[in-house]
Amino acid sequence: MRARGFPAPAALALALLAAWGCGGARPEPSLPTAPAGVIRDPAPMVLVPAGPFLRGSPAPTPPEKDDAPARPIQLGAFRVDRAEVTNAAYARFVEATGRRPPQWGAEDARRARRPGEASAPDWSRFGWDGGRPQPGTGDLPVTLVTWFDAEAYCAWAGKRLPTEAEWEKAARGTDGRRYPWGGDPPGGRANFGGAHPGPLPAGTFPGGASPYGALDMAGNAAEWVADYHAPGYYREAPERDPRGPGRGVARAVRGGFWRDPAERITAHRRWRLPPAQKHGGVGFRCARSVE
Secondary structure (H helix, E strand, O other): OOOOOOOOHHHHHHHHHHHHOOOOOOOOOOOOOOOOOOOOOOOOEEEEOOEEEEEOOOOOOOOOOOOOOOEEEEEOOEEEEOOOOEHHHHHHHHHHHOOOOOOOOHHHHHHHOOOOOOOOOOOHHHOEEOOEEOOOOOOOEOOOOOHHHHHHHHHHOOOEOOOHHHHHHHHHOOOOOOEOOEOOOOHHHOOOOOOOOOOOOOOOOHHHOOOOOOOOOOOOOEEEEEEEOOOOHHHHOOOEOOOOOOOOOOEEEEOOOOOOOHHHOOOOOEEEEOOOOOOOOEEOOOEEEOO
């Protein structure tokens, strides 16, 4: 399912060509991974045990919908960050590596503007200024990072991005529930629907925890995952440890963000974005395999 305001496949391809093939700024290279066994980000993680879970939309869906069909998927054990990576954590990465810091600009405002809005929103107050998080924003989820930034952070931290299947199991458990907490509407369990004027500190809604204790997997900030995105992938994916298509023009984004309505923050809903594009509502969390 493509979120309103996000590119269609043809537009995605053009965006990538414009950014990478026509003299535009290329993505920064991925950084070396941390030495084996070294974890530079000590953020708490939750364990997701090995075993099957039900992936995909629990309701009857048209064949063209990209979160169908629902089917059992088998995964190995892994750990995932309990909450989203914060501005403060990302600042340590920027300081240690010299990575370009997140920055809100005119293009970000244009992308954030929705049909019918008189003017583009200004989310600069939630982010960075002069290469550092603004005062009072250190515990907010970092956003305005590309997929390449998210991948590089996780590698530097001694972790990795979760696969799309891992993210979904961590968010909904094994029973195919609609939201991390079950089937009831979000209510006070998530930051969604514009009820707050921006992101809230990571982990603000403990009542919205997933069956494994992961927080903010619905709303607050949407999250990059490792996989390429392909609309028909669920019909052809392997049933054991799927890692997404081998190639593509977009990467998958999951979870919805603070502006999205309830139907867009479900645990099964899929987004997509060009990997070199950043968005004011998209951040990430990291994962680790359990041997």
